[in-house]
Amino acid sequence: MSGEDKARAANIFDVARLAGVSHQTVSRVVNDHPSVRPATRKRVEDAIRQLRYRPSxxxxxxxxxxxxxxxxxxxxxxxxxxxxxxxxxxxxxxxxxxxxxxxxxxxxxxxxxxxxxxxxxxxxxxxxxxxxxxxxxxxxxxxxxxxxxxxxxxxxxxxxxxxxxxDQFEGARLATQHLIDLGHREIVHLAGPQHSMDATERERGWRAALSHAGLVAHAPLEGDWTPRSGYEIGLQLAASRGFTAIVGGNDQMALGAMFALKERGIRVPEDVSVIGFDDIPEAAFFTPPLTTMHQDxxxxxxxxxxxxxxxxxxxxxxxxxxxxxxxxxxxxxxxxxxx
The missing domain is CATH 3.40.50.2300 (Response regulator)
Incomplete structure (x- = not known):
């Protein structure tokens, strides 16, 4: 153990790492649960003694x-x-x-x-x-x-x-591949916030699909999951017109982006295709109804x-x-x- 580890009392996760088991297994050994296999129990008990772990x-x-x-x-x-x-x-x-x-x-x-x-x-x-x-x-x-x-x-x-x-990664990869299969080559991503694990995985999936097709992944535009952020990014995109398709990080941001495009006279899907993520109940009633990824x-x-x-x-x-x-x-x- 490092000096820092020795300076603090061992916890259940330390025991689990040393014994090579889950912390739930350590809990069962501590509480004498009968379902733990003898060999596993011995490894945990040895780790408890070695670390001088004192259960709460x-x-x-x-x-x-x-x-x-x-x-x-x-x-x-x-x-x-x-x-x-x-x-x-x-x-x-x-x-x-x-x-x-x-x-x-x-x-x-x-x-x-x-x-x-x-x-x-x-x-x-x-x-x-x-x-x-x-x-x-x-x-x-x-x-x-x-x-x-x-x-x-x-x-x-x-x-x-x-x-x-x-699987957020695979969902976003499939969404992007759908657009690639339709012939789109300039596909932008309206991403969720950086701290979100789902947003990170969806961005990875978008990048993976573009890379596999030999297409360029330009820097994604970050929103905060709300229709307002999608609308504001949609206005930016409408001014650039350097794209033909949008992968929305979720349906709400896709909705906001579609509204902004409509305000600027850009038609969906005639001029720009938009796909969302989540399949919220309202997705089927947008104008036009939103293509999206359904989560079970x-x-x-x-x-x-x-x-x-x-x-x-x-x-x-x-x-x-x-x-x-x-x-x-x-x-x-x-x-x-x-x-």
Missing amino acids: TNARALVTRRSRTIGVITTGSPDYGPSATLQALTEASRSARYTISITSMLQADPVSMRAAVETLLSQSIEAMVLIAAHRGALDAIQGLDLGVPLVAVDSSARPGFHSVSI FAGLGGDIMTRLLELLDDGDLPDAQAPHVPGLVLRHSTAPLHA
């Missing part, structure tokens, strides 16, 4: 109770994707005869995250879900000694977490609950599982490039 007495007590309650932490603003994920999880938990307790925060700083975790643990939850809007939420929770299983909704598949997700939030909610139940039965599982891939929904805002 509160964590010991909380894990032994059966409350049939799942704690959920959401971060960031209540955008469509996180809200739809939470709704889907609520339905899935009800089907599994669990209730959920929710705490939300706009900024996921370490102090706020610790307070949220302590609030949920005080309610004797059996497991925890983090619906992370940005990377800071994962940073803030990673160093906490939870004592209960955690599943993160994390499109970046960051190591060290049991995660479920929708119901399936995601089921995956989260299934993962939690697996962890409650056996903590020694792989961190990530195969993500859902968004599906292309063809409407009228995209069309073949006219010569």
Whole structure:
């Protein structure tokens, strides 16, 4: 261990790293859960002795109770994707005869995250879900000694977490490929905010599709998920006219951009094709109806609950599982490039 590691008390994540298991497995060993294999139990016990780890007495007590309650932490603003994920999880938990307790925060700083975790643990939850809007939420929770299983909704598949997700990278790649297949070669990206993991993955997918086709990826234009930001960027694009297609980071920004183009006399899809992301309920009723990428939030909610139940039965599982891939929904805002 480094000098810095020795200077602080070991936590459950230190034990997990040394033993080569998940922190949920460490929790089960600490609480003498019968589902842990003998060889795994020995590795964890050896790591506990080596690091002189002292489990939280509160964590010991909380894990032994059966409350049939799942704690959920959401971060960031209540955008469509996180809200739809939470709704889907609520339905899935009800089907599994669990209730959920929710705490939300706009900024996921370490102090706020610790307070949220302590609030949920005080309610004797059996497991925890983090619906992370940005990377800071994962940073803030990673160093906490939870004592209960955690599943993160994390499109970046960051190591060290049991995660479920929708494949934002592949969704954006497919969206961009759709435009390439229609003959478009100058395809701009209206990106979400830099701190967003989903925005980062969607930008990567856009770049990958262009690179594979030998096309240039000009610097994306960053919005904040709102129609207003899409509208303002749309005005900038209308003044440049150096493009024939737009990949919107989400449907709301695509809607704002389409409105700005219309104001400037640019027709969609005759002059510019626009594709969105999310398939919000209003997408089919835009003018024109928006081609977009549909995300299976119901399936995601089921995956989260299934993962939690697996962890409650056996903590020694792989961190990530195969993500859902968004599906292309063809409407009228995209069309073949006219010569």
